[in-house]
Amino acid sequence: MSLEILLVVAAALFGIGVYGALSQQSFVMIMMGLEMMLNGAILAGVSLWYFSAAGSPKGQLLAIVAMAVMAVEAAIGFALVINIYRVRKADITEKVKALRG
Amino acid sequence: MTIGTDHAPLFADVLFWMLAVGSVLAGWRVFRADSMVRAAYWLLASFAGTAGILLLLHARFLGLILLLMMAGEMTIMAAFMVMFMMNPAGLNPMNMVHQHRTAIIAGVGAFLGLAAVGVFGEFPARPLLDASQVTADLGVELLGDSMMVFETAGVALLATMIGSIALAAHRGRFGPADEGSEPPALVPEAETVRPGDSRDEEQS
Numbered sequence: 001m002s003l004e005i006l007l008v009v010a011a012a013l014f015g016i017g018v019y020g021a022l023s024q025q026s027f028v029m030i031m032m033g034l035e036m037m038l039n040g041a042i043l044a045g046v047s048l049w050y051f052s053a054a055g056s057p058k059g060q061l062l063a064i065v066a067m068a069v070m071a072v073e074a075a076i077g078f079a080l081v082i083n084i085y086r087v088r089k090a091d092i093t094e095k096v097k098a099l100r101g
Numbered sequence: 102m103t104i105g106t107d108h109a110p111l112f113a114d115v116l117f118w119m120l121a122v123g124s125v126l127a128g129w130r131v132f133r134a135d136s137m138v139r140a141a142y143w144l145l146a147s148f149a150g151t152a153g154i155l156l157l158l159h160a161r162f163l164g165l166i167l168l169l170m171m172a173g174e175m176t177i178m179a180a181f182m183v184m185f186m187m188n189p190a191g192l193n194p195m196n197m198v199h200q201h202r203t204a205i206i207a208g209v210g211a212f213l214g215l216a217a218v219g220v221f222g223e224f225p226a227r228p229l230l231d232a233s234q235v236t237a238d239l240g241v242e243l244l245g246d247s248m249m250v251f252e253t254a255g256v257a258l259l260a261t262m263i264g265s266i267a268l269a270a271h272r273g274r275f276g277p278a279d280e281g282s283e284p285p286a287l288v289p290e291a292e293t294v295r296p297g298d299s300r301d302e303e304q305s
Contacts, residue, residue, distance in 0.1 A: 001117045006154070007219025009121045013147070015212025016128045023204030025197045028137065028178070028185050032144050035174075036128055042167065043151050044219075050158040054227035055235065057242035061250060063163050064243075067170060068254040072261045074174055078181060079265035086271070091185050092197065 006047035014040030025092040027084070031077045038070045117157055124150025137182035145175035159232040162239055 013036060020033030042063050049059025081091075090096050127146035134140040148171035155164030198204070229235070243251045 001114055001157075003224060004220050005121070008216045009125060009154075011212050011215035011219055012125045013128055013151070014215055015208045015210075016125070016132070017208075018211040019204050019208025020132045022207050023198040023201055024132065025199050026137070026185065028181055029132070029140065029197070032131055032140060032178070035144060036131065036147065039128070039148055039151050040215075042163075043154060044215075046155050046158055046160050046163060048224065049160070050229050052224045052227055053229075055229040055231065055238070057235075057238040058247065060160060060163055060235075060239045061242060061247050063160070064166075065250065065254060067163075067167065068258060071170065071174075072257060074178075075261045075265045076268070078177075079268035081181070081185070082269045085185075094199070 003047055003051040006051075007044055010040040010044035010047065012040070013037075013043060025094060027077075027081045027091060027093065030093070031074065031081075034073060034077075035070060038066060038073070042066050042070075113157055117154060120150045120153040120157070124148075124154070137185070138179045141175050141179040141182050144178075145171055148175075159229060159235050162236045 017033045017036030017038075017040060020036055021030050022033070024030050024033060045059065045063045045066060049056070049063070053059040084090055084096060088096060124147045127143050127150060130143040131140045131147065134143055149168060152164045152168040152171070155167060158164075
């Protein structure tokens with residue numbers, strides 16, 4: 001196990017997330033793509049902390065901030081999904097093409 | 102470089118490869134599953150693999166908190182999947198994709214670009230030497246020098262809770278949320294018609 005291999009694994013997770021976020025029609029599945037991207041970002045951050053930061057706790061702090069971002073994204077995303085379903089009866093992106101009420 | 106002063110190197114390597122391959126494969130299955138509930142649990146499996154790698158990297162607190170957080174979040178997500186699911190139980194093949202070719206190109210491009218940075222980039226070789234104090238150091242950092250970051254994250258999460266409740270609440274600012282808003286009048290002097298007002302007028 002080396003830093004290069006870990007970063008390639010993280011890049012693979014991020015790439016899958018990009019594919020999912022761009023290809024899925026359902027809002028909830030798009031959010032799963034975003035989570036997958038953050039999964040790769042956390043893995044890359046912790047790998048760099050382990051191999052390149054000489055054990056500085058600030059590297060771990062960055063990962064904690066990324067996790068907080070993940071929680072914020074999920075909570076606001078779900079709230080928006082519920083709201084848009086109430087207003088438009090829409091659950092896929094194709095149903096919300098126009099920004100009107 | 103092998104990992105883990107307290108693991109046998111071969112054992113740690115085998116475990117790492119199982120976790121890494123499992124995490125990527127589970128991530129791929131997320132967007133290939135026929136049921137959205139299964140997709141949520143595949144995502145949880147992918148996060149569990151990442152959490153295992155974090156534990157191997159001696160980031161014990163981060164690994165466990167990632168597992169804990171994702172277990173809770175994916176359970177909530179599975180409930181959402183049931184609510185929004187078009188294909189209950191995954192009995193039929195599900196293929197709800199758009200711009201598939203573009204998405205594949207973008208995903209492969211992102212992977213190749215980031216992997217190239219990882220393989221060809223030069224990073225300082227300053228590995229973690231003493232793994233015994235990692236969690237204690239993080240605790241001191243969180244409640245010491247970086248307390249502002251920690252506090253800001255906490256306030257951001259509080260604001261998120263308030264915002265998500267406000268967004269998801271049935272009663273909106275201008276009346277019930279499921280009625281939506283009405284377009285404002287085009288004449289500047291005209292009074293903006295709000296959903297609640299229009300309903301009152303219809304009733305009277």
